Every structure is written in structure tokens, then in C-alpha cells.
Amino acid sequence: MWGYPEPITRLIEQFMKLPGIGPKTAARLAFHVLSMPEPDVMQFAQALADVVHRLTECAICCNITEQSPCSICRDAARDDRVLCVVQDPKDVMAMERTHEFNGRYHVLHGAISPMEGIGPNDIRIRELVQRVGTTDIAEVILATNPNVEGEATAMYISRLLKPFPVTVTRIAHGLPVGADLEYADEVTLAKALEGRRQL
Amino acid sequence: MKIRELTLENFRNYEDQTVEFQDGVNVFIGDNAQGKTNALEAIHMLAVGKSHRTARDPDCIRAGQLRAVVSGAVTVRNSQASLRVELTQGGKRAFVNGLSQAKLSDYVGRFQVVLFAPEDLQLIKGGPAQRRRFIDMELGQTHPSYLYHLGKYQRTLAQRNRLLKQPRVDWDSVAVFDAQLALHGAQVVCRRAQFVRQMRGYAREVYRQISDGRETLDVTYQLSLRTPDTEPASLDLSRVDDVRAWLEEALDHRKDADAAAGHTTVGPHRDDLAFTLADQPVHVFASQGQQRSIALSLRLAEIDFIHAETGDYPVLLLDDVLSELDDHRQRNLVMSMKEKLQTIITTTSLAPFHGMLHREMRLFHVHSGIITG
Numbered sequence: 001m002w003g004y005p006e007p008i009t010r011l012i013e014q015f016m017k018l019p020g021i022g023p024k025t026a027a028r029l030a031f032h033v034l035s036m037p038e039p040d041v042m043q044f045a046q047a048l049a050d051v052v053h054r055l056t057e058c059a060i061c062c063n064i065t066e067q068s069p070c071s072i073c074r075d076a077a078r079d080d081r082v083l084c085v086v087q088d089p090k091d092v093m094a095m096e097r098t099h100e101f102n103g104r105y106h107v108l109h110g111a112i113s114p115m116e117g118i119g120p121n122d123i124r125i126r127e128l129v130q131r132v133g134t135t136d137i138a139e140v141i142l143a144t145n146p147n148v149e150g151e152a153t154a155m156y157i158s159r160l161l162k163p164f165p166v167t168v169t170r171i172a173h174g175l176p177v178g179a180d181l182e183y184a185d186e187v188t189l190a191k192a193l194e195g196r197r198q199l
Numbered sequence: 200m201k202i203r204e205l206t207l208e209n210f211r212n213y214e215d216q217t218v219e220f221q222d223g224v225n226v227f228i229g230d231n232a233q234g235k236t237n238a239l240e241a242i243h244m245l246a247v248g249k250s251h252r253t254a255r256d257p258d259c260i261r262a263g264q265l266r267a268v269v270s271g272a273v274t275v276r277n278s279q280a281s282l283r284v285e286l287t288q289g290g291k292r293a294f295v296n297g298l299s300q301a302k303l304s305d306y307v308g309r310f311q312v313v314l315f316a317p318e319d320l321q322l323i324k325g326g327p328a329q330r331r332r333f334i335d336m337e338l339g340q341t342h343p344s345y346l347y348h349l350g351k352y353q354r355t356l357a358q359r360n361r362l363l364k365q366p367r368v369d370w371d372s373v374a375v376f377d378a379q380l381a382l383h384g385a386q387v388v389c390r391r392a393q394f395v396r397q398m399r400g401y402a403r404e405v406y407r408q409i410s411d412g413r414e415t416l417d418v419t420y421q422l423s424l425r426t427p428d429t430e431p432a433s434l435d436l437s438r439v440d441d442v443r444a445w446l447e448e449a450l451d452h453r454k455d456a457d458a459a460a461g462h463t464t465v466g467p468h469r470d471d472l473a474f475t476l477a478d479q480p481v482h483v484f485a486s487q488g489q490q491r492s493i494a495l496s497l498r499l500a501e502i503d504f505i506h507a508e509t510g511d512y513p514v515l516l517l518d519d520v521l522s523e524l525d526d527h528r529q530r531n532l533v534m535s536m537k538e539k540l541q542t543i544i545t546t547t548s549l550a551p552f553h554g555m556l557h558r559e560m561r562l563f564h565v566h567s568g569i570i571t572g
């Protein structure tokens with residue numbers, strides 16, 4: 001990488017911090033940026049800055065939002081008594097696209113994975129338990145991913161929620177094996193929601 | 200199943216070679232290091248998409264070349280198919296009738312082979328991991344859903360073991376992995392046990408044939424911990440729910456031992472295949488010759504297993520093993536095989552075929568990467 005002017009080297013290093021980007025791709029991206037019109041580059045930089053400065057976590061559901069509480073939590077037409085627990089903000093989007101779900105969400109920001117050093121305290125489980133304990137919720141739908149870590153997280157939560165008077169259900173596994181919720185198509189996801197079973 | 204034609208392009212020491220096989224017995228004869236095993240490896244690659252002797256595909260590409268291709272025409276249950284596997288430094292692609300297959304698992308399972316090689320003695324002499332691998336390979340080929348449970352089991356095990364390595368073990372977290380470990384572990388145990396039950400009868404019969412019925416071979420699936428505290432006297436390995444409940448209990452029972460060891464000490468990742476000859480454990484009592492016969496019986500039992508599962512016989516590949524079995528048994532074996540399936544044999548001499556009519560077999564001479572009919 002030596003030999004490039006310092007600003008390019010720095011940009012290449014930044015691109016390499018992204019998942020799946022090696023030195024070659026990073027260099028290609030960096031030189032592409034060089035060839036872009038300046039306003040485009042500034043917009044790009046601004047968008048990057050905005051995701052840090054303008055976004056925050058919703059104080060109720062932990063989803064990322066510009067304004068807390070988020071629009072879903074503020075929407076009075078939604079059913080307070082059904083809560084859907086997902087791993088990532090992207091999963092909220094996937095669920096919303098089905099137009100089948102009219103309850104509220106809780107975003108965990110990950111799943112329990114000892115191999116990656118993620119324990120129950122590193123995701124928003126405590127916030128979830130507190131929310132279930134203090135609000136009037138009848139059903140908690142665990143819609144974590146149908147992989148080993150998502151299953152473990154669902155089970156961990158269902159055990160914590162035992163003392164509360166709520167029905168805990170797990171989204172049905174009509175989902176493709178090992179698939180992330182984010183990639184499931186709307187019909188499959190809607191069916192999975194419909195066929196959920198009690199834990 | 201039959202292989203009609205095999206073409207090798209830049210595969211191992213072959214540059215561009217086509218071979219046409221006959222039904223019945225085909226023999227590759229040649230000195231050492233001429234390419235006999237390489238040819239069988241190519242047929243194995245065509246069937247399984249993998250080499251039987253290296254996990255590194257590029258090893259199979261001819262030195263100095265960028266790409267190796269193995270292609271062949273096969274007959275499976277009276278229909279013809281063309282198969283093709285291309286290897287490059289970066290990866291491999293598999294084709295069926297010219298159509299590229301998205302995943303290797305879409306490719307395998309069409310055309311099946313059973314390969315017996317001298318290294319197979321390790322199935323008897325080696326450690327439990329080699330025997331588990333034997334089962335996993337076979338079940339993976341005939342039952343792809345087995346690999347789903349095995350993969351989940353292994354992933355869950357890795358997560359659980361990571362928790363056990365922490366200075367203060369968080370048992371609440373361990374517990375949520377235990378449920379999945381028992382779920383997938385029970386599937387793995389029951390499917391393996393079922394496989395071994397099927398293989399048991401076949402292997403016993405084959406062994407009886409090649410040993411003239413003097414000793415009885417027995418093969419059983421052995422759980423890792425056969426102590427009274429973890430295994431109930433009558434655990435039925437055909438009942439998934441029972442095995443699951445037992446595993447869950449055993450995991451709980453072994454908590455302290457697991458924490459002390461820093462890994463999980465019970466489960467199918469520790470199980471084994473046990474062989475006995477006339478009720479004596481084989482690894483202690485059997486002679487080298489008997490051990491070799493048992494390894495061969497196990498491979499030949501795979502033939503019957505594949506036949507039972509798919510309705511068709513696989514192609515049998517015998518690499519340099521005939522000279523290691525005594526004359527009488529070899530003859531019995533070869534004579535019995537050629538009736539029902541296509542066999543491809545490598546050898547350095549024709550001595551083992553003494554007494555066989557030479558017109559019954561097709562002979563190929565192998566010399567420095569060139570095969571002549």
C-alpha cells in the first residue's frame with residue numbers, strides 16, 4: 001500500500017474495516033471515490049456522519065431512530081399487547097414489509113454467541129424483561145433467526161419471561177434452514193408468523 | 200450404476216486421457232507411481248465431488264496447470280447422465296448434463312462409488328474420529344438431512360465449549376445450548392445407530408464369505424460414556440425422544456466434569472464404532488490379516504447399504520488391496536462382486552487374478568500418466 005499518497009492510504013484503511021472487504025477491493029473503492037464528482041463524495045461523507053450523529057436508540061423498543069420514541073412506538077393504532085422480539089433493526093423492516101403484524105417491536109441488537117464474546121448482557125435482554133414487567137403485554141413473539149444462536153437466545157428469553165403472565169411464542173420454521181430473517185421473502189415470513197408455536 | 204467413460208484433463212499426472220470401461224471387472228495394471236490411484240481418485244471425485252485422499256482440491260491439478268477437469272458418462276438406474284467436475288486454484292464447479300450445480304450438495308448422491316484402499320485399515324486400527332468420519336461420509340451421501348443435524352450439533356457444541364472454558368461458567372447460558380445440543384445430538388446418534396444396525400448384517404455376511412465362515416463379525420454403535428450414571432440399562436437408540444432425554448440428563452450429570460475439562464465430555468462427538476470377532480474386541484485380539492478383512496467387509500457392506508437406500512449398486516473401486524488379502528479370499532471376493540456390479544481394480548501384478556478367465560476382465564496398462572487399453 002506504500003507509495004500511495006497518505007490520504008488514499010487512509011481511505012483504503014477505512015474501507016478495509018468493512019466486512020468482506022480486503023486490501024484489493026478497498027483500493028479499488030478508494031480510487032473509485034477519487035473519480036467521483038465532488039458533491040457526490042460530500043453527500044457520501046455526510047451520510048456516514050449522519051448515521052452516527054443523527055441516529056439514536058429508541059428508549060422503548062431499542063430500534064435505531066432519528067427521534068426517540070420511534071415512529072412505531074408512537075403510532076397509537078398499533079396493538080400494545082403483542083410484542084415481536086427481533087435480532088436486528090433490519091428484521092423490523094422485513095417484518096413491516098409483510099403488512100401482517102400490527103403489534104410492537106423489541107430489537108435485541110444481536111444474539112447470544114459465546115464464540116463471538118456476546119453474552120446475554122451484551123444485547124438488549126434486560127431492557128426487554130423490564131418492558132414486559134412494566135407494561136401490559138399479553139404475547140411475546142420471539143422472532144430471532146432460526147440458527148443455533150437465535151434459538152439459544154429465544155430459549156434464554158423464554159426462561160427469563162416464565163414468571164410473567166405473558167404467552168411466549170416462537171416464530172414457526174417455515175423459514176429456509178439457516179436463513180436470516182432479513183433475507184426471508186414476505187410470504188414465507190408471513191406464514192412463519194402465522195404458524196408460531198407456544199414455548 | 201456404471202461408469203462408461205472417464206476423461207481426465209490436467210488431473211494429477213494425466214494430461215488428456217479418455218478411458219472406456221466395460222461392465223464387470225476392469226483392471227488397471229502398472230508399476231508404482233504411474234497413476235493408478237490417481238485414476239480411481241478421479242472417479243471418486245466424479246461421484247462425491249471430493250478426493251478421497253486430500254482435502255485440498257488444487258493438489259489434484261497437474262503441476263504447472265491452472266485447471267483440472269474430470270468428466271464422465273455414467274448410467275444410473277437405466278438412464279444416462281454426463282457428470283463433470285472442474286477444479287481451479289480458486290474453487291470448483293460441478294455439472295450434471297452440462298448444467299452447473301449451485302451447491303455441491305445438489306451434485307452428490309447421483310452416482311455412487313465405494314472405494315477400498317490400503318489406508319482403510321485405519322478404520323480398525325485408528326482412533327474413533329476416523330470411524331465417525333466413515334459414518335458421517337456415508338450418511339452424508341445418502342441422507343443430506345443428516346448433515347444438517349450434524350452441522351447444527353457441531354456449531355452448538357463449539358458455542359457450549361466456549362462457555363465451559365470461561366473461568367466462571369455461566370450455567371444459565373450453557374442450559375440454552377444444552378437443549379439444542381440434545382435435540383440435534385439425538386438425531387445424529389439415532390441416524391448413526393440406524394446406519395450401523397443396517398451395516399451390521401451386511402458386514403457380517405461379507406466377512407463370513409471372505410473368511411469361509413470361521414468367525415463371526417459384529418459391529419455396534421457405541422455411546423461415549425457407558426457408565427451406569429449416564430446410560431440407563433435399556434436405552435433404545437431407535438427412539439429419538441428417549442435419546443434426547445438421556446442426552447439432556449447426561450449433559451446435566453456431567454456438568455462438573457465438563458467444567459473441569461473445559462469441554463463437553465458426552466455426546467456423539469465422542470461416540471465410536473466397536474468391532475468384535477467371535478465376541479472378542481478386534482483391536483486387541485485380531486491379527487493384521489483379520490483386521491484387513493474386517494475393513495474390507497465394512498466397505499463391501501457399504502455396497503449393500505447403498506443398494507438398499509438407492510435401489511442401485513455403486514461402482515466398486517479397489518485400490519491395490521487384492522495383493523494384501525490371501526489368495527483364496529480374494530478370489531471369492533472378486534468372483535462374487537462381478538456378478539452384480541462394476542468393479543475397477545488397480546494392481547501391480549496379475550498374480551491375484553490367477554484362475555480368473557482373462558477374457559472376463561478388461562485390462563488397462565498404466566504408465567507415466569498414460570493409459571492404454
Ligand SMILES: Nc1ncnc2c1ncn2[C@@H]1O[C@H](COP(=O)(O)OP(=O)(O)O)[C@@H](O)[C@H]1O
Binds near residue numbers: 230237565
Ligand atoms: N498434481 C500433480 N501433478 C503432476 N503429477 C502428479 C500430481 N500429483 C501426483 N502426481 C504424480 O502421480 C504419481 C503417483 O500416482 P499414483 O496414482 O498415486 O501412483 P500409483 O500408480 O502407484 O497408484 C507420482 O508420480 C506423482 O508425482
Ligand SMILES: [Mg+2]
Binds near residue numbers: 518
Ligand atoms: Mg497407488
Ligand SMILES: [Zn+2]
Binds near residue numbers: 059061073
Ligand atoms: Zn421504538
